[in-house]
Amino acid sequence: MPITPQPQWPRLASSTKLQRDQLHVWAVPISGPLLETDQQILSADEQTRAARFRLDRVRQHFITARANLRLILSTYLDIDPAAIRFVYDELGKPALDSSICSDGLFFNLAHSGELALVAVTYDCEVGIDVEHLRPVRHAEGITRRFFHPDEAADVLACQGKERVEAFFRCWTRKEAVVKAIGKGLQFPLSQFRVPVKSDTPEWLSLPQHALQDASPSTTQMWLQTFVPCDHYVGAVATRGVKRAAVFRSLEV
């Protein structure tokens, strides 16, 4: 059965007006049939990347997520989705080419299982993550090795399904933070702490020495968590500024 984002998240038809102090979080189901129109709006390098995926399902998820990322961004930029050009930093984080957008629109994308999430905001780095709740092999070892000791204690205090949920709540929160700064899993994950039990948005502090390039004011991350649909958890982080998340969804 296809997954359904939270019914209270308005569909694309609603206005996509984004206030400069807001953050839009879009949920996009990506397991529907592969549309030719989706493939056509990808750039040549995206099509080359898609062709390298051996598994049909993985290729289809990549194409659908990228095509819908373009569709979503086109509603803010007021241009054809196929005309959007991305640039990539040295660790692969995509951003809008300055020839397409010069007014500080930032975005990030994540996908897991049958769902993609897209975060869009102005004037600050943003990172998003989503995970499908599922059993994980070696979860205890990963928890002990990669999580902060306080996080690990919270996760390992849970059992069964609750532990799976605690593990992924912690993982998505950490990954949203390290995606916002663009370092991904190269950042030392055990050197900062996210809340595992609480869902209240909060400020986190990253270790200055691990950021290397940051000034003291930008070690602060604003973290928000949410449930995009049943059996999934999501988190979004903005660097240095508080942004009120407004949720939306896209039917595909």
Ligand SMILES: CC(C)(COP(=O)(O)OP(=O)(O)OC[C@H]1O[C@@H](n2cnc3c(N)ncnc32)[C@H](O)[C@@H]1OP(=O)(O)O)[C@@H](O)C(=O)NCCC(=O)NCCS
């Ligand atoms: C960023 C990273 C954490 C993504 O992990 P993931 O769980 O596989 O994927 P997610 O679904 O959360 O996010 C993937 C999306 O994040 C974006 N992304 C890629 N690199 C990124 C980075 N360094 N920072 C933020 N976002 C990034 C892309 O849009 C990507 O989707 P797409 O390429 O399909 O369009 C991981 O690739 C990483 O750590 N990269 C850093 C560089 C690195 O270590 N590369 C070797 C990876 S083995």
